[in-house]
Amino acid sequence: MLESRWYEDAPWSFAVPLRPSRFVAIRPADAEHDVEVDLAAIAPFGSPASARPKTRGDARAGRDALLYSDYRSVMGFYLCRVGAGRSGYHRGAYLKGIGRTPLAFNWAHDDDRFFATGHLPASGGVREIVVSRYLEAKGASRVVNPCRGLLIAELAGELRDPSSWLRRSELPALPCDRALQTIAVKDGRFARFSNVVWHLNHLSLFKGETDLIRFFTLLADGLRPRDAIDDDSLVPSAIARSLAAAIECAVDGYRELHRLGVSFLSVQTDPAMDGRYQDIDVPVFHGPGYVGAFGKLESFTPGSASARLPHDMTYSAVFGFGVIDYLHAMRLFVRYLRSTLAVYRASEFTFSDPERGFIDGFLRAIDEALPPDHLLWSGAACAATLKAWIDAEHAVTARCRAAVFGLVDAAVASRLDATSSEHVELPVDEVPLAAARIGARVKFTDAFYAIAGSAPRPERLDEARFLNEIVRGLDAVTDRDEMCARVAEAEASILRHCGAAP
Amino acid sequence: MLVDRWYVNAPWIVASPLKPSRFVAQRAEHAKFNVQTDPAAIAAFGGMRERADLDALLFSDLQTQTGFHEYGRLGSGRTGYYRGAYLKGIGRTPLAANWWRFGDRFHATGHLSASGGARELIVSRYFIAKGKGDLINPCQGLLVAELEPELKDARTWRRWSPDECLPCDLALQSISVKEGRFARFSNVTWHLNHLSIAKDENDLIRFFRLLMNGLLPFEPVDVDTLVPSRIARTVKETVERTIGHYREYFRLGINWLMPYNNFTMDGRFCDLDVPLFSGPGYVGAAINVEQWPAGSTEARAPDNLDFGSIFGLNVIAYLHQMRIVLRGLAAALDGLVDADFHTSDVERDFMAGVVGALAEAMPKEHVLWSGEACAAMVKGWIDEECEIDAARRPAIDALVDHAIALRLDHATMIGKTFGVEKVDLRCARAGASPNLTPSFYAVRGSRVRKDRLEEAQFLNDRVAELDAITDRDAFLAKCADAVAQIDRYCAGRAAP
Numbered sequence: 001m002l003e004s005r006w007y008e009d010a011p012w013s014f015a016v017p018l019r020p021s022r023f024v025a026i027r028p029a030d031a032e033h034d035v036e037v038d039l040a041a042i043a044p045f046g047s048p049a050s051a052r053p054k055t056r057g058d059a060r061a062g063r064d065a066l067l068y069s070d071y072r073s074v075m076g077f078y079l080c081r082v083g084a085g086r087s088g089y090h091r092g093a094y095l096k097g098i099g100r101t102p103l104a105f106n107w108a109h110d111d112d113r114f115f116a117t118g119h120l121p122a123s124g125g126v127r128e129i130v131v132s133r134y135l136e137a138k139g140a141s142r143v144v145n146p147c148r149g150l151l152i153a154e155l156a157g158e159l160r161d162p163s164s165w166l167r168r169s170e171l172p173a174l175p176c177d178r179a180l181q182t183i184a185v186k187d188g189r190f191a192r193f194s195n196v197v198w199h200l201n202h203l204s205l206f207k208g209e210t211d212l213i214r215f216f217t218l219l220a221d222g223l224r225p226r227d228a229i230d231d232d233s234l235v236p237s238a239i240a241r242s243l244a245a246a247i248e249c250a251v252d253g254y255r256e257l258h259r260l261g262v263s264f265l266s267v268q269t270d271p272a273m274d275g276r277y278q279d280i281d282v283p284v285f286h287g288p289g290y291v292g293a294f295g296k297l298e299s300f301t302p303g304s305a306s307a308r309l310p311h312d313m314t315y316s317a318v319f320g321f322g323v324i325d326y327l328h329a330m331r332l333f334v335r336y337l338r339s340t341l342a343v344y345r346a347s348e349f350t351f352s353d354p355e356r357g358f359i360d361g362f363l364r365a366i367d368e369a370l371p372p373d374h375l376l377w378s379g380a381a382c383a384a385t386l387k388a389w390i391d392a393e394h395a396v397t398a399r400c401r402a403a404v405f406g407l408v409d410a411a412v413a414s415r416l417d418a419t420s421s422e423h424v425e426l427p428v429d430e431v432p433l434a435a436a437r438i439g440a441r442v443k444f445t446d447a448f449y450a451i452a453g454s455a456p457r458p459e460r461l462d463e464a465r466f467l468n469e470i471v472r473g474l475d476a477v478t479d480r481d482e483m484c485a486r487v488a489e490a491e492a493s494i495l496r497h498c499g500a501a502p
Numbered sequence: 503m504l505v506d507r508w509y510v511n512a513p514w515i516v517a518s519p520l521k522p523s524r525f526v527a528q529r530a531e532h533a534k535f536n537v538q539t540d541p542a543a544i545a546a547f548g549g550m551r552e553r554a555d556l557d558a559l560l561f562s563d564l565q566t567q568t569g570f571h572e573y574g575r576l577g578s579g580r581t582g583y584y585r586g587a588y589l590k591g592i593g594r595t596p597l598a599a600n601w602w603r604f605g606d607r608f609h610a611t612g613h614l615s616a617s618g619g620a621r622e623l624i625v626s627r628y629f630i631a632k633g634k635g636d637l638i639n640p641c642q643g644l645l646v647a648e649l650e651p652e653l654k655d656a657r658t659w660r661r662w663s664p665d666e667c668l669p670c671d672l673a674l675q676s677i678s679v680k681e682g683r684f685a686r687f688s689n690v691t692w693h694l695n696h697l698s699i700a701k702d703e704n705d706l707i708r709f710f711r712l713l714m715n716g717l718l719p720f721e722p723v724d725v726d727t728l729v730p731s732r733i734a735r736t737v738k739e740t741v742e743r744t745i746g747h748y749r750e751y752f753r754l755g756i757n758w759l760m761p762y763n764n765f766t767m768d769g770r771f772c773d774l775d776v777p778l779f780s781g782p783g784y785v786g787a788a789i790n791v792e793q794w795p796a797g798s799t800e801a802r803a804p805d806n807l808d809f810g811s812i813f814g815l816n817v818i819a820y821l822h823q824m825r826i827v828l829r830g831l832a833a834a835l836d837g838l839v840d841a842d843f844h845t846s847d848v849e850r851d852f853m854a855g856v857v858g859a860l861a862e863a864m865p866k867e868h869v870l871w872s873g874e875a876c877a878a879m880v881k882g883w884i885d886e887e888c889e890i891d892a893a894r895r896p897a898i899d900a901l902v903d904h905a906i907a908l909r910l911d912h913a914t915m916i917g918k919t920f921g922v923e924k925v926d927l928r929c930a931r932a933g934a935s936p937n938l939t940p941s942f943y944a945v946r947g948s949r950v951r952k953d954r955l956e957e958a959q960f961l962n963d964r965v966a967e968l969d970a971i972t973d974r975d976a977f978l979a980k981c982a983d984a985v986a987q988i989d990r991y992c993a994g995r996a997a998p
Contacts, residue, residue: 011573014599021546040542042601044593045612045650045675047658051602066602071576076700076843078513082564099546102596108517108559113550156547164549181547201695202571331842339837340830347826348910349569418842 125182400453574600619676894947
């Protein structure tokens with residue numbers, strides 16, 4: 001179990017000083033999170049003594065005055081980002097948009113300007129809220145770590161010129177993003193696999209081996225953040241089973257999102273350990289019941305009658321196919337976990353026999369819990385799963401079904417079997433749905449495309465239409481107080497309107 | 503080859519803003535290094551208005567020491583590359599995640615103590631005077647300032663010690679200046695854990711290029727003709743060259759406390775602020791003061807001292823770290839061969855080839871992997887350098903065997919007691935936050951020749967003189983004086 005302030009002693013946490021800021025909380029309870037990073041409080045030369053509490057009460061207050069940003073290692077996807085560059089844990093919550101942390105190494109990287117500002121654009125915060133309330137209305141909150149509230153402020157003066165944080169090709173900025181910024185508030189009881197990888201790379205084994213115990217404890221707690229785990233449950237087989245269960249839970253989450261007609265743009269290379277989708281500021285409300293995708297604006301001409309994948313549309317952009325990226329990320333994680341533990345096992349640390357036995361047992365237990373025919377390792381099983389989802393959700397023509405299944409096989413082969421596939425070219429039809437912009441940046445078509453033969457039933461798009469309208473309406477707001485009021489109104493409206501399955 | 507500003511585009515580098523500071527350079531050409539970090543210059547929220555002036559930034563390196571992580575130390579927390587040099591003591595960088603951890607206060611202040619700077623300068627000058635400057639990355643000069651007021655109370659940054667804080671450290675702080683053309687294996691390990699290969703970024707090519715350039719920082723490497731066997735051969739030669747450096751440190755009577763991560767990839771010792779001027783010709787040690795009753799005649803490892811603190815034996819710690827680095831490298835490359843990235847067949851073959859070539863270049867009987875070979879080597883060094891009483895020889899050999907068994911052969915930590923005698927040498931303090939005795943101890947049976955300790959005495963005296971100075975300008979003058987004296991006294995002398 002991850003306790004409320006579990007992150008304070010996590011090895012991957014970096015404590016960051018904060019100061020009061022100028023945000024207004026939509027919910028009064030979130031007013032305590034009106035903060036921003038204060039790097040100036042770390043003097044170039046100084047002693048930790050100045051941050052040292054004098055009493056136990058001071059210790060609590062002192063810790064509550066800090067943000068805890070988490071270091072991450074995402075295998076194969078470095079991109080100059082080492083962790084939470086604009087986010088962190090604060091008083092039990094996870095905040096995004098509180099300013100540049102010391103982990104924002106990209107602050108001087110022109111190429112990564114969108115992720116180097118410290119802020120969460122208003123449109124990102126709005127989307128986090130809308131998708132969270134929608135999933136709540138559908139009884140599906142479990143598939144994400146929902147945004148429980150927003151704080152909103154007028155945009156920092158340094159960001160008023162959008163070209164300072166958007167590339168020319170990503171302009172124009174949405175009206176709300178030219179005027180406002182947000183902080184998203186989520187529950188803080190989650191960890192990421194990338195945190196575990198970071199810890200694995202940074203074990204402290206030279207002064208006694210207790211860090212090995214901490215590693216496995218945090219792994220077990222992260223996989224089951226809400227379950228108390230006693231010492232008897234901290235055994236290799238139980239941890240390995242929890243890992244397999246978390247993977248299966250995440251796959252179920254993708255199934256649920258697919259059923260509801262929601263996808264997330266950002267590839268989930270960095271999922272929460274317990275399987276919930278974590279970075280939810282770019283949801284796509286495309287609606288259920290058809291096989292579709294959105295196009296890359298730089299390569300796909302809107303109105304085209306056919307699309308080449310993965311050239312015009314990436315495989316990840318096909319609704320439902322995000323699960324392939326998730327499984328890919330998990331393969332990398334499990335492989336790395338196994339090989340790195342084996343290196344530690346073989347290296348000259350003064351492990352006791354029980355410690356070596358634990359590592360050996362865990363490696364065996366992983367193989368047992370995740371055998372070669374498991375969805376994680378078997379491309380065939382993954383393809384069969386996706387095809388079953390499609391059959392269950394879509395009424396498609398036989399010809400379309402064959403084409404779509406071919407697409408599934410190509411996507412799985414490309415991502416999970418590391419084969420370079422030929423382009424797949426498929427006829428597409430624009431879906432009659434007025435879509436909101438996909439995120440703050442102009443990168444994708446503002447229309448969705450159904451593969452020919454998989455046309456959605458218009459009535460099944462009602463909720464998607466409703467959600468896109470709400471997002472578009474919020475994107476146009478430029479006044480802080482009006483945004484606060486409209487967001488609260490949108491939340492209530494979504495809960496009212498979307499209470500039943502689409 | 504690492505070119506002058508090689509670090510700007512290294513993947514493990516983090517840029518930080520700087521501002522002018524209040525240091526005075528010992529050498530006029532180092533005045534440009536009078537800078538300190540400026541965390542406040544990174545606003546909480548900000549966009550990209552213009553490209554940063556690279557010469558106005560500090561570039562600090564992320565480091566990963568597999569299994570040897572110190573909580574909060576992510577890399578260069580008070581150091582970085584700047585205008586081609588490597589500066590230590592310029593203030594806390596974004597990698598000082600320990601900034602609020604009182605338990606790690608000695609490494610969390612951003613400053614380099616004056617005594618640390620003085621030692622870097624003295625030991626560097628000594629190596630240069632002996633014609634051995636290439637065994638280390640020498641300190642080229644110091645900048646000195648009056649101590650930051652917040653650090654005037656030494657209890658806020660210094661670990662407990664029965665000894666008072668050195669006078670210079672109560673009044674002054676320093677920046678040391680070194681050559682910037684070096685990388686560490688911990689940088690490479692970091693890169694290995696953070697490769698960007700998911701989007702065809704060619705990071706594998708960059709990885710192997712940086713690996714080779716780090717191993718051969720002063721030689722051009724033609725990446726186009728690079729083959730796995732060449733990489734493996736270079737790694738092997740580097741390991742052997744570095745072992746040779748340890749041999750030479752032992753011969754000269756200079757010992758370093760902690761080899762881990764404190765040497766460059768090409769084998770030069772680079773963190774020079776805690777040298778021990780123990781003098782040559784005997785098997786001895788500096789002993790952990792907290793557990794050492796004064797006047798004791800028996801020491802116990804690992805209670806009173808770590809085996810690595812025994813002069814000549816810290817090559818074992820170097821080999822230990824290299825085993826872990828190379829095992830991690832092979833495992834990671836093996837993993838990438840199997841992983842689900844779009845690496846080409848050529849890339850997979852190359853990675854597999856490097857793994858195979860490393861095994862071939864350094865087989866099981868190589869000194870890196872064979873504890874027996876390591877023991878024979880260290881005993882050979884002792885034979886060549888020390889006069890040992892025949893009756894005590896087995897005890898000293900047993901000490902070597904025990905250290906190797908413990909560090910390299912997975913043996914369980916078992917105490918080992920041996921007799922010691924205080925060496926007749928006036929020692930300077932080991933460093934600003936010493937946890938070592940102010941004397942060196944020879945293992946009983948290892949005869950110390952007084953005439954071979956003259957240079958060590960001279961060096962300890964120079965250090966002790968600097969430790970006593972509290973005025974900035976007097977300190978700078980004394981540094982210059984010490985450098986000249988070392989050149990005069992040590993350059994012409996035969997090896998001690």
